[in-house]
Amino acid sequence: MIRVEKLHKTFGTGTRARPVLHEVDLNIAQGTIGAVVGPSGAGKSTLARCVNLLERPTSGRVWVAGTDVTDLPERDLRHARRAIGTVFQSANLLRRRTAAQNVAMPLRYLGVTAREEKRRVAELLERVGLTDRADDYPAQLSGGQRQRVGIARALALRPKVLLSDEATSGLDPAATRSVLALLRELRTDLDLAILLITHEMEVVREVADTAALLREGRVAESGPVHQLVADPHSALGNALLPDRPVSWDRPGLGTWRLTYQGHAVPTDWLTRLGADHGLDVHLLSATVEEIAGRAAGRATIAVGHDRADELTAALDGWGIHAEPLPEPLPESLPGPLPPDHSARAEEPAASEPASEAAAETAAETVV
Amino acid sequence: MSTDLDKLWPLLFPAIGQTLQMVAAVMVIVVAVGTPVGVVLHNSSPGALFPHRALRATLSWVVNLGRSLPFLILMAAIIPFTRYVAGTTIGVSAAIVPMSLAGIPYFARLVETALREVDREATEAGRAAGGSRLQVIVSVQLAEALPALVGSLTIAIVGMLEFSAIAGTIGAGGIGYLAISYGYERFDTTVMTATIVTLIVMVQVIQFTGDRIVRRLAH
Structure with missing residues (x-):
């Protein structure tokens, strides 16, 4: 000890x-x-x-x-x-x-x-x-x-x-x-x-x-x-399993950030959302790894605004934490907008090595 | 004037013997005292085994003092001390006193430099492994620095050979005395040449041997 x-x-x-x-x-x-x-x-x-x-x-x-x-x-x-x-x-x-x-x-x-x-x-x-x-x-x-x-x-x-x-x-x-x-x-x-x-x-x-x-x-x-x-709001958790950058060009869709960990979550949750719940899910980015002997994942998905309730209910049932990401800024704004900064700026900055690590693992883990 | 070659050997042979005797005796003292002084100099510095600002400053000052006087001046300056220690101011035993006094700080600095080249992390690993300070000094610092220490020893022996030749000028005997009393004062070219050749050969042999040992120790 x-x-x-x-x-x-x-x-x-x-x-x-x-x-x-x-x-x-x-x-x-x-x-x-x-x-x-x-x-x-x-x-x-x-x-x-x-x-x-x-x-x-x-x-x-x-x-x-x-x-x-x-x-x-x-x-x-x-x-x-x-x-x-x-x-x-x-x-x-x-x-x-x-x-x-x-x-x-x-x-x-x-x-x-x-x-x-x-x-x-x-x-x-x-x-x-x-x-x-x-x-x-x-x-x-x-x-x-x-x-x-x-x-x-x-x-x-x-x-x-x-x-x-x-x-x-x-x-x-x-x-x-x-x-x-x-x-x-x-x-x-x-x-x-x-x-x-x-x-x-x-x-x-x-x-x-x-x-x-x-x-x-x-x-x-x-x-x-x-x-x-x-924990979706843990700086250390985010550094361990970093979010991948997401492109924002999804008019009419709501974007969700998912965090999950543990044996209870079915590994086929993504296909089940489509097969069992009839949801049209756009997978924008994801990192899935085994950490401390259990599956752990971060994903960003997009689903039609009208299906939001069904989505959260299904995810809740599996123990997947979901939170909506803010709407992208209207396109009428002057100047080109970097695709992912508006969302990432709110998150605690990952330390230097974490982003290196992310870059290294990205090739293997991004679905 | 010039000495015949057949008379040269009886002059040169005892002189070489005296020089070797002087250097050997001095080196025993210099290594025995200079090594611990070098070890303390190194380990009293910040980040070492027993950092101690005052100890290091004092020791360093004393060592610099011993290194700041040219040997000839040191030798002349400490004649009363030499008489007190050796009971005489001429001959081999009298030369050993100033030579040791000059050699100890010289060798201590060489030891300090050699130890500084040992990775601090190695010392740290020794302490983390539960070694006492003495164990770490012997089995890590001195052991790891061995090739460098043999190199230092070689330099010190050559240095002492030079000091012995200078000591010869004030009657210490040996090759230096031969060179001064025959070669310089009597313009004896044969003796002068012989002493020069002897010194050159001695230095070359010492350096060659030292280098060989260092190479065999290297891993």
């Missing part, structure tokens, strides 16, 4: 004081992955460093695996750190040590016997699928393999808590997927509480159980990922 309560962190003192974190609350249970996302400079890394005790909070409390680690004296911090495995961006392996020697590092510091060390290192390398690369130096490994070595090293002392600070940044998409799959596997097999610091929305979408959005040192929003994507 990782628990952070009213965490404040300020660097410097007096006039040069630079507050980085304000009143940050965070809770990650065993067997779950909690993501902290946010733009760079939001304080994500500082939060990570406060959790793995490389940095002392200015005020507030931090619990790791049931222990309050906030006020531990320096010599106990070292022992407390052993209960936390940290996976760093770019793995931070020692370049002059082999994969096996890197994994052995925490065991050496602890002072286990040579036999125990050998046994445990073999076990860990097997766990991350790198038994055959034990004697390779980091320079001989790919980025994804290096990160696996980093994960094996973080697991060496059987921590209950794993902290991943941008562990997949800088990896190619295939390596990212394999590292994330490994983290998901470890979460379940070892019942780990994993704090995942990232700026990549697709990473959150792929593995996180809960997510918190950090903005200017404050938690702007947090919650279980499946709830966030089901």
Whole structure:
């Protein structure tokens, strides 16, 4: 369990004081992955460093695996750190040590016997699928393999808590997927509480159980990922499952923005609207994905104004949230109008990486 | 005037021995003291293992002090101190005092520079893995910087060879003394040439060996 309560962190003192974190609350249970996302400079890394005790909070409390680690004296911090495995961006392996020697590092510091060390290192390398690369130096490994070595090293002392600070940044998409799959596997097999610091929305979408959005040192929003994507007004939900731009040229039709999530929603709702309800549905844009093990979708559709009541009734029955989008401005207005800005301007702006992520997934998911 | 070649060897051989003796003794002291000083210089800087502004400023000032005087002047200036430590102001043991005093800050700066090249994240990973500061210094910082440290050692040995030659001018013995007393004061071209060739060969051998080791350490 990782628990952070009213965490404040300020660097410097007096006039040069630079507050980085304000009143940050965070809770990650065993067997779950909690993501902290946010733009760079939001304080994500500082939060990570406060959790793995490389940095002392200015005020507030931090619990790791049931222990309050906030006020531990320096010599106990070292022992407390052993209960936390940290996976760093770019793995931070020692370049002059082999994969096996890197994994052995925490065991050496602890002072286990040579036999125990050998046994445990073999076990860990097997766990991350790198038994055959034990004697390779980091320079001989790919980025994804290096990160696996980093994960094996973080697991060496059987921590209950794993902290991943941008562990997949800088990896190619295939390596990212394999590292994330490994983290998901470890979460379940070892019942780990994993704090995942990232700026990549697709990473959150792929593995996180809960997510918190950090903005200017404050938690702007947090919650279980499946709830966030089901909430049409959640900034984080919108960033996770962004709306696609819509063209507005639909005279006589009402436009609706749909948000849904969960097993209750039939996957064939779109055809059923036509077959069972006789509705003439125009699908303008849609994103459908499996998030946290459940289908989640966003869609913009257009239906004749006279059929609005039937539409909302049908959608309500399936648990699909629907809200009408404002009418497009009359064409008589001077000058060309950008097609989608009037609607999107009201929505909370998605952060930079989210739109990148959206662009990437768009090709696969737009129906 | 010029020494016969058959008389040259009896002059040169003991001189080389004295020089090697001086450099070896000084390097033991310089490495033993300079390495910890370099480690503290590096790790007392902001963001390192034990940031400490006052400690770093003081140590840095002292190190700069030791590096700011030309060796010849330092050597002459500390003669009373040398007499106090070594009991004499001439000979090999007397030369070791100023050479160490000049060599320690020199090597400390080289160590500091070598450690600065080690990724800060590697140090961080060591701490996150539950290592004590000493464990992290030894197994992460010094171990990762080993090739650079061997390079620093090579530079320091060549530097000490040069200092030993300068020390020779005030009676420390060795090749420097030979060059001054025979080559310079007696215009003995043979001895002068021999000392120059000897120094060149020594520096080349030291540098070649150092480079070989660095290459073997690189991964």
